[in-house]
Amino acid sequence: MGKIHKKSAKGRLDKWYKLAKEQGYRSRAAFKLVQLNQKFSFLEKAKVVIDLCAAPGGWLQVASRACKPGSLLVGVDLAPIRAIPNCQTFVEDITSDKCRSQLRGVLKTWKADVVLHDGAPNVGAAWLQDAYGQAELVLMSMKLACEFLVPGGTFVTKVFRSRDYNNLLWVFKQLFNKVDATKPPSSRNVSAEIFVVCRGYKAPQKLDPRFTDPRAVFEEVAEPTPNVEAKVFEPEKKKRNREGYADNDYTLHKTVPASDFVSGNDPIQVLGTSAEIVFPEEDEDSQRLKNLEITDEDVLIYCSDLQVLGKKDFRDLLKWRLRARSELGLGKRPENEEKTVVEEIPQVDEETQMDQELQHLNEAERIKVKRERRRANKHKQREIIRMQMGMEAPMEIGMEQSEMGEDSMFGLSTAEKHGLGKLTDASAPEIPATEEEDETLGESEEEYDSEDEQERLEAELDSMYSQYTVRKAESDVNYKVKRSRGDANDEEWEGIQQPTSDSEEDESKTASEEGGERLLTSLDKNDSGKNGLSKKASLFFDQDIFDGIGDDGDADKEIVTMNAAAKEERLAPTENEDESFDEEKRTRKDDIEMVPSISAEEKEDDWDSDSDNEGENVDIVTAEAMTLAQEIASRRKTKSDLIDDGYNRWSFQPKDGLPDWFIDEENHHNKPNKPITKDAVLALREKMKTINARPIKKILEAQGRKKMRTVRRMQNVSKKAEGITESGEMTEGEKSKEISRLMSRAMKSKPKQKPALVVAKGANRGIQSRPKGVKGKYKMVDSRMKKDLRAQKRLDKKKRK
Numbered sequence: 001m002g003k004i005h006k007k008s009a010k011g012r013l014d015k016w017y018k019l020a021k022e023q024g025y026r027s028r029a030a031f032k033l034v035q036l037n038q039k040f041s042f043l044e045k046a047k048v049v050i051d052l053c054a055a056p057g058g059w060l061q062v063a064s065r066a067c068k069p070g071s072l073l074v075g076v077d078l079a080p081i082r083a084i085p086n087c088q089t090f091v092e093d094i095t096s097d098k099c100r101s102q103l104r105g106v107l108k109t110w111k112a113d114v115v116l117h118d119g120a121p122n123v124g125a126a127w128l129q130d131a132y133g134q135a136e137l138v139l140m141s142m143k144l145a146c147e148f149l150v151p152g153g154t155f156v157t158k159v160f161r162s163r164d165y166n167n168l169l170w171v172f173k174q175l176f177n178k179v180d181a182t183k184p185p186s187s188r189n190v191s192a193e194i195f196v197v198c199r200g201y202k203a204p205q206k207l208d209p210r211f212t213d214p215r216a217v218f219e220e221v222a223e224p225t226p227n228v229e230a231k232v233f234e235p236e237k238k239k240r241n242r243e244g245y246a247d248n249d250y251t252l253h254k255t256v257p258a259s260d261f262v263s264g265n266d267p268i269q270v271l272g273t274s275a276e277i278v279f280p281e282e283d284e285d286s287q288r289l290k291n292l293e294i295t296d297e298d299v300l301i302y303c304s305d306l307q308v309l310g311k312k313d314f315r316d317l318l319k320w321r322l323r324a325r326s327e328l329g330l331g332k333r334p335e336n337e338e339k340t341v342v343e344e345i346p347q348v349d350e351e352t353q354m355d356q357e358l359q360h361l362n363e364a365e366r367i368k369v370k371r372e373r374r375r376a377n378k379h380k381q382r383e384i385i386r387m388q389m390g391m392e393a394p395m396e397i398g399m400e401q402s403e404m405g406e407d408s409m410f411g412l413s414t415a416e417k418h419g420l421g422k423l424t425d426a427s428a429p430e431i432p433a434t435e436e437e438d439e440t441l442g443e444s445e446e447e448y449d450s451e452d453e454q455e456r457l458e459a460e461l462d463s464m465y466s467q468y469t470v471r472k473a474e475s476d477v478n479y480k481v482k483r484s485r486g487d488a489n490d491e492e493w494e495g496i497q498q499p500t501s502d503s504e505e506d507e508s509k510t511a512s513e514e515g516g517e518r519l520l521t522s523l524d525k526n527d528s529g530k531n532g533l534s535k536k537a538s539l540f541f542d543q544d545i546f547d548g549i550g551d552d553g554d555a556d557k558e559i560v561t562m563n564a565a566a567k568e569e570r571l572a573p574t575e576n577e578d579e580s581f582d583e584e585k586r587t588r589k590d591d592i593e594m595v596p597s598i599s600a601e602e603k604e605d606d607w608d609s610d611s612d613n614e615g616e617n618v619d620i621v622t623a624e625a626m627t628l629a630q631e632i633a634s635r636r637k638t639k640s641d642l643i644d645d646g647y648n649r650w651s652f653q654p655k656d657g658l659p660d661w662f663i664d665e666e667n668h669h670n671k672p673n674k675p676i677t678k679d680a681v682l683a684l685r686e687k688m689k690t691i692n693a694r695p696i697k698k699i700l701e702a703q704g705r706k707k708m709r710t711v712r713r714m715q716n717v718s719k720k721a722e723g724i725t726e727s728g729e730m731t732e733g734e735k736s737k738e739i740s741r742l743m744s745r746a747m748k749s750k751p752k753q754k755p756a757l758v759v760a761k762g763a764n765r766g767i768q769s770r771p772k773g774v775k776g777k778y779k780m781v782d783s784r785m786k787k788d789l790r791a792q793k794r795l796d797k798k799k800r801k
């Protein structure tokens with residue numbers, strides 16, 4: 001990428017590209033370093049910086065702006081770099097010895113505070129080779145970093161999230177005190193690149209050469225002790241395929257034609273390793289499948305994104321496959337593809353033959369009994385329903401109840417088998433089968449959809465689903481992370497299993513302690529690593545989140561060998577450490593990529609701790625707030641979930657030094673899309689309706705005044721009425737007449753005052769304010785208006801005639 005290619009695809013000329021142009025950076029990549037430095041601040045203090053793979057020089061420009069004046073900045077690349085003030089550059093391959101000696105020549109006795117590496121082999125041609133090539137390049141740049149960094153120095157590198165990513169991370173952790181992987185906002189989401197910032201170089205006196213040897217770091221060893229899941233689901237030993245990256249490369253979007261999925265013998269393999277099932281137009285079989293009636297919209301949706309299949313979707317898709325197979329005449333039971341086994345029939349004597357016949361007869365008898373029992377049960381079920389519908393008296397049913405054994409319909413076992421609810425739930429009665437239907441049901445004992453077969457199919461689907469989850473988990477680190485957080489959406493996953501045998505653990509421990517011989521095997525990620533974990537589990541525990549667990553703190557800084565490091569790092573958290581581990585992880589404030597799962601009680605605690613805020617009057621006026629409120633109220637979300645949600649790509653958006661137009665645009669377009677549920681919108685609408693239905697303040701006040709006036713009037717009336725009752729001059733009849741007259745007068749509202757008409761002539765002509773001497777309501781009229789009105793009246797009269 002020495003020379004700047006003209007980026008033709010519109011999408012690549014994004015805002016960062018424009019911003020780079022505006023700010024005079026040679027590449028949009030410059031912002032990646034700007035953002036990394038904003039987050040980790042390693043450039044400000046640096047006096048010597050080496051930039052490996054620096055062309056066209058964006059990172060060097062950033063470094064020269066951020067570092068102190070007079071700092072030594074050295075850039076090297078295969079491509080020449082146009083001069084940059086305060087920077088020295090030369091053309092060389094960073095993997096060569098010449099590059100090393102040239103760097104030595106420039107630096108002399110100095111050591112670098114920061115070594116940067118943003119190198120990438122010519123990306124684009126073949127991703128798989130690129131990924132490995134890039135991982136090798138990273139290792140080479142780390143080798144240079146180890147040679148030139150000061151103790152405590154920083155190494156920043158770009159890594160592709162390929163299969164080798166975890167291995168690289170593991171090596172970094174042996175050599176640096178703090179290793180953080182992050183993706184700055186300016187790095188495209190579609191790109192597999194991620195940046196690793198390694199701080200606190202341990203500067204061992206002697207570096208084990210295997211740390212920088214790609215063969216040792218990315219070693220491929222067949223699993224000597226495959227983990228439990230692997231044993232169950234992957235009977236053959238899998239070797240890592242250098243060219244491959246196929247089975248753990250989730251950055252690739254793998255598709256498989258529907259015809260292959262349906263006709264193939266390993267649907268689980270397909271579901272576990274592909275991202276999409278497609279129906280290519282040129283593939284006739286796939287098109288036939290697409291046009292089947294059973295291929296409904298749901299199936300197409302499932303096929304379009306296999307990565308998100310839940311248990312139910314998974315089962316539906318497999319059921320669709322089975323039905324599709326039977327419609328295409330591919331056989332009903334593909335999973336158990338009958339193998340043609342040629343059995344040699346041994347010579348049998350007469351007695352054995354009789355035994356066999358007897359067995360056959362017994363079997364036939366058993367099937368017959370079972371069929372009859374089922375029919376009887378159906379009959380009983382029908383009777384119950386009829387009784388529940390008032391069509392039959394309870395007496396009539398269950399006459400043979402006493403004769404029926406444990407297996408009868410009323411027997412416990414049957415009840416359990418069918419589910420009590422099914423028997424007792426009158427609200428959803430099963431539609432009783434007719435006699436003929438019973439017959440067919442009974443006779444189709446071996447049929448595909450018979451009861452036993454259904455059960456078998458269910459069991460098979462369950463086991464397939466477990467296999468699928470394992471495959472999914474193996475091919476997706478994020479999924480493991482999700483599992484560890486307890487929020488993956490299927491229930492079956494049992495987690496990463498540790499070998500149960502203590503002896504195994506002891507063995508590996510002693511072997512690594514004995515040193516020497518097992519140097520490399522302790523690096524073997526295939527070996528039962530820490531605490532006897534499988535290779536995958538070991539790498540999993542090597543992730544950032546498990547930092548410091550098992551570290552004795554006094555690691556030998558002088559000689560770090562792969563073996564020592566492996567021993568040091570591969571200690572899994574012991575039970576005692578679990579607590580402090582939890583505590584530490586919970587208090588971590590930086591980029592949390594993973595959090596330990598929270599137990600149900602802890603979740604409860606989360607809720608309890610919120611009780612302090614009880615009673616606080618919060619008005620919910622937006623649909624987002626209402627959604628959140630509903631989720632919290634229904635406990636679909638906990639406090640921890642909210643905190644977790646807070647760590648997203650928007651939580652790290654430093655805006656210093658950016659122009660206003662850019663910030664405005666960011667504020668406008670780059671904001672989180674907060675989820676809104678239909679329920680929340682409806683609830684909010686209802687709330688607004690009730691608020692709107694309430695009268696406004698002025699009306700309420702007017703109503704209050706009116707009420708008050710009425711009360712006063714009534715008080716007056718009652719006073720007067722008291723006077724009337726006490727007077728001795730009136731007869732009782734007169735008194736009551738007078739009181740009712742008072743009452744009706746008080747109740748009568750005053751007649752509306754008619755506005756006084758004021759003619760706008762003389763002094764009143766053209767005035768805007770109240771005419772002099774006029775009180776109360778008035779209306780201005782003029783002679784013109786009078787004439788017009790009269791004319792209008794005449795016209796109306798004429799029309800009527």
Ligand SMILES: C[S@@+](CC[C@H](N)C(=O)[O-])C[C@H]1O[C@@H](n2cnc3c(N)ncnc32)[C@H](O)[C@@H]1O
Pocket residue numbers: 001002026027029030052053054055056057058059060076077078079092093094095118119120121122137
């Ligand atoms: C993404 S660019 C670096 C961009 C740079 N950081 C910037 O900000 O302008 C990757 C560079 O790595 C260089 N590169 C790849 N392999 C290399 C090698 N073996 N030695 C030196 N440079 C290499 C390429 O020539 C290319 O210029």
